[in-house]
Structures are given as C-alpha cells and as structure tokens.
Amino acid sequence: MFDKELVKNIRAAFPRAVKDFNGRERAFFDNGTGTLVLESAAQAEAKARIDCSANVGGIFDESKSAEETIETGRQVVADYLNAPSLNTIVSGESATTLFFTVSYALGKEFKGTENVVTTELEHYANVSPWNELVRQGKIKEVRFARMNKEDGTLDLEHMKELIDSNTKVVSVTSASNMTGTKIPLEPVCKIAREAQAYFLVDAVHHVPHEPIDVQAIDCDFLVFSGYKLFGSHGSFMYSNVDYLESLKPYKVKPSKNYGPAKWESGTRNQAMFASIKGVMDHFLWLSEQVQSQYDGEFKEYAENKRALKIAMDAIQQNEKGLSKTVLKGFDDIPGLLNILNVKVYGIIDTNRLNERDPTFAFSVDNTPHEEVVKRLWEEGGIAARAGNFYSYAQEVYNQLNVIRISLVHYNTIEEVRIFLKTLNAICSKL
Numbered sequence: 239m240f241d242k243e244l245v246k247n248i249r250a251a252f253p254r255a256v257k258d259f260n261g262r263e264r265a266f267f268d269n270g271t272g273t274l275v276l277e278s279a280a281q282a283e284a285k286a287r288i289d290c291s292a293n294v295g296g297i298f299d300e301s302k303s304a305e306e307t308i309e310t311g312r313q314v315v316a317d318y319l320n321a322p323s324l325n326t327i328v329s330g331e332s333a334t335t336l337f338f339t340v341s342y343a344l345g346k347e348f349k350g351t352e353n354v355v356t357t358e359l360e361h362y363a364n365v366s367p368w369n370e371l372v373r374q375g376k377i378k379e380v381r382f383a384r385m386n387k388e389d390g391t392l393d394l395e396h397m398k399e400l401i402d403s404n405t406k407v408v409s410v411t412s413a414s415n416m417t418g419t420k421i422p423l424e425p426v427c428k429i430a431r432e433a434q435a436y437f438l439v440d441a442v443h444h445v446p447h448e449p450i451d452v453q454a455i456d457c458d459f460l461v462f463s464g465y466k467l468f469g470s471h472g473s474f475m476y477s478n479v480d481y482l483e484s485l486k487p488y489k490v491k492p493s494k495n496y497g498p499a500k501w502e503s504g505t506r507n508q509a510m511f512a513s514i515k516g517v518m519d520h521f522l523w524l525s526e527q528v529q530s531q532y533d534g535e536f537k538e539y540a541e542n543k544r545a546l547k548i549a550m551d552a553i554q555q556n557e558k559g560l561s562k563t564v565l566k567g568f569d570d571i572p573g574l575l576n577i578l579n580v581k582v583y584g585i586i587d588t589n590r591l592n593e594r595d596p597t598f599a600f601s602v603d604n605t606p607h608e609e610v611v612k613r614l615w616e617e618g619g620i621a622a623r624a625g626n627f628y629s630y631a632q633e634v635y636n637q638l639n640v641i642r643i644s645l646v647h648y649n650t651i652e653e654v655r656i657f658l659k660t661l662n663a664i665c666s667k668l
C-alpha cells in the first residue's frame with residue numbers, strides 16, 4: 239500500500255481530488271465515468287492550445303510544435319502499452335468512434351457469412367458496431383459468450399462453443415464497466431488465434447488499474463480513452479502495423495495511405511497528445527516514489543517502459559487494498575447484503591482481488607437508486623452515480639439501473655470508510 243505521505247502527494251497532483259471547485263470536501267467515486275484530471279495533463283493541454291495553435295505541415299513554429307507534440311504523445315502511449323513503435327498508435331475522438339472505425343474497416347473484408355464473438359460483459363461501444371455490420375449485411379451475426387451471473391466472470395467454455403470456421407473477430411473488454419470483473423485475456427487470445435480471427439480488446443475501463451502490454455496480450459487492436467486515464471477526452475488505439483497497412487478504413491483521397499494518419503479522419507487535436515504526455519509524466523514521477531520496492535522486477539522493459547510498468551503495478555497493488563476495504567465493509571455491516579436488501583454484483587470474495595478492478599455495482603431494493611446516490615452525496619460527500627452505464631451486462635442481470643462506485647489510485651481508505659458508513663446509515667433508515 240502507498241504510505242500516507244505518498245497518498246497525500248498523489249492527491250496533490252489532482253487539483254480536485256480533495257475538494258470540488260466550490261471548496262466542498264468530497265470523495266470522487268465516479269471514476270469509471272471519467273476520472274479527475276491531473277494538473278500536469280491539464281496544464282500541458284492548455285500550453286499546447288497556445289504553442290501548437292496551427293495545423294501540422296507548416297514551416298512556422300506553432301506547426302512544428304504541433305507535429306512534435308503529436309509524435310511525443312504517440313510515443314508515450316506506445317511506451318505505456320509496450321507497443322513496438324509510435325507508428326502503431328492511432329488517435330480518435332472517442333473509444334466508441336474507434337470501434338466503429340475498425341468495425342467498418344473489417345466489414346469491408348467480409349462476405350456476409352461471418353460472425354463476431356463478443357461477451358455479455360461488454361460496454362455497448364463493443365456491441366453496436368458489430369450489430370451495425372449485421373444490419374448492413376457485412377456479417378451474419380454477433381454471438382455473446384455468457385457471463386456467470388453469480389460472480390460476473392466470463393464463461394470461457396461457452397466462448398469456445400460459439401467459435402466456428404465463420405468466426406472472424408473475437409472482441410472483448412478487459413474489464414466490465416459494471417462489475418469490475420476482468421476477462422483473462424490470455425486464454426481468450428488463444429481461442430481467437432485458433433480460430434484465426436482478429437482479436438480486439440476494449441481497455442477503456444481497465445486502463446487506469448493495471449500495467450498493459452499489447453505484445454504480451456498479443457492482440458490485434460486495443461482501445462482506451464484519455465479521460466478515463468486522468469487526461470483529456472480523445473482516445474487511442476494500438477494496432478499492429480500489418481493491419482494498419484492492409485485494412486481499408488473510410489478516408490478522404492488526399493489523406494495519407496499509410497501509418498496512423500490513414501486511420502485518423504480530419505485534423506488532429508494536438509492538445510490531447512500533450513495531455514497524455516502529462517499523464518505519463520505523473521506515472522514516471524510515481525514510479526520514482528516506489529522504485530525501491532521493485533528491485534529486480536520488470537527488467538525485461540527498458541527505461542520509461544519499465545518505469546510505467548512499475549507505476550501501474552504499484553497502483554494495482556494499492557487499489558487491491560481499497561477493494562478489500564469495500565468488500566469487507568459490505569460484508570461486515572451486519573445484515574447489509576440480506577436484511578437491508580443491498581445486492582452487490584460481481585466478485586465479492588476478498589481472496590479474488592486479482593480478478594477484479596475496484597469498481598462496484600450494487601442495487602438497493604424498493605428505493606429509487608437516484609435517491610440513494612443523492613443521499614450518499616448530501617450525507618457523506620460521496621460522488622457516485624446510478625444508471626445503465628451503456629452496459630450489456632446490466633441487461634443480462636435484468637437490472638437496468640444500478641449504483642456504481644469506481645475507485646482509482648487517488649482514492650483513500652478513509653474515503654471508503656465514509657462511504658460505507660453513509661451507505662449503512664442510508665440503508666438503516668429505509
């Protein structure tokens with residue numbers, strides 16, 4: 239776990255981690271919807287707005303600075319994901335847009351007889367693009383590998399059963415944005431490779447929680463969004479160079495026919511590349527703080543790549559402590575789960591923290607969830623949210639509105655305790 243001093247310094251890097259802009263102390267537990275921004279990212283973004291306020295390709299300084307900022311941004315994302323080169327990093331307006339971009343490009347390769355296999359754990363960003371291919375007659379169907387309802391894990395055996403010679407795409411989330419349950423990517427990759435299908439990963443929910451290595455995962459595409467990783471809006475996609483070259487995304491004729499630019503429609507937002515560099519600077523700083531605990535580890539990665547892995551591993555270890563406190567808290571409050579009718583979805587076993595992110599969905603019977611969210615806010619200063627979160631999993635649970643809290647590394651055990659106390663008090667009064 240991070241020591242007190244480090245937690246304080248991490249929180250100091252986020253201008254709104256402790257208090258909101260009205261000066262109210264509160265615990266921000268809505269990170270799955272979008273994290274708070276890092277000061278380093280926001281400042282880098284603002285600076286880029288001015289210093290790079292010209293389009294690329296010119297001979298003047300703002301233009302050169304824009305080019306440099308974009309290139310540096312691609313490089314730090316490549317380092318973060320352990321991608322082989324900055325030329326494998328494509329940017330987009332959002333993860334949803336990138337999924338549509340890839341699906342349309344893949345759709346051009348198909349004849350209408352193919353199927354796409356995804357899972358019941360998905361966000362709709364990894365569902366609707368494939369349904370759209372069915373609607374257009376580019377593929378025959380989308381198949382959903384089952385989620386085990388009792389713990390929210392993926393039924394791998396069912397996924398295998400769904401695969402046949404017409405399966406051309408296997409596309410999965412790395413973690414459910416409802417339950418926080420992770421999907422083990424290694425066996426899924428094996429299944430995809432055996433089927434000779436494209437293997438895509440939606441890392442949007444998982445990206446602030448664990449080191450990611452696209453070469454180790456062996457995926458063909460992996461997508462995440464900057465605003466879920468302490469930076470600005472805008473998203474990034476890794477793809478291997480061969481597919482970036484061979485596939486045919488929709489594009490205008492004069493734009494480049496090679497590299498990431500071939501996949502990027504229109505002019506880039508330079509500031510988002512500056513922002514992601516600001517995010518990576520925070521992780522590099524964090525790795526320095528914890529480096530002494532990582533003597534021989536992650537030696538296979540060079541320099542910044544190693545530092546980023548160390549930072550994310552430290553974050554993951556620390557977050558396990560937060561998850562444990564949440565789950566033990568749910569368990570320890572006498573009668574919370576049964577008598578007061580609070581239901582927690584997903585993994586609740588504290589011995590299985592490796593299988594989940596610190597995201598918790600729960601429902602309270604006979605009470606509008608918006609009311610619970612309002613009282614968490616008013617009585618405890620807890621920023622939570624209720625809704626469907628565009629989650630396919632909620633349909634599977636037949637629960638189209640849940641309360642979700644999602645924690646990241648700037649959250650604290652003290653905040654979790656306030657949350658549990660407030661929830662307990664609310665439920666006791668129901």
Ligand SMILES: Cc1ncc(COP(=O)(O)O)c(C=O)c1O
Nearest residue numbers: 332333334361363415442443463
């Ligand atoms: C797992 C997951 N995938 C995709 C998305 C969509 O991301 P974006 O808003 O960048 O399109 C989200 C957003 O909440 C998400 O949680």
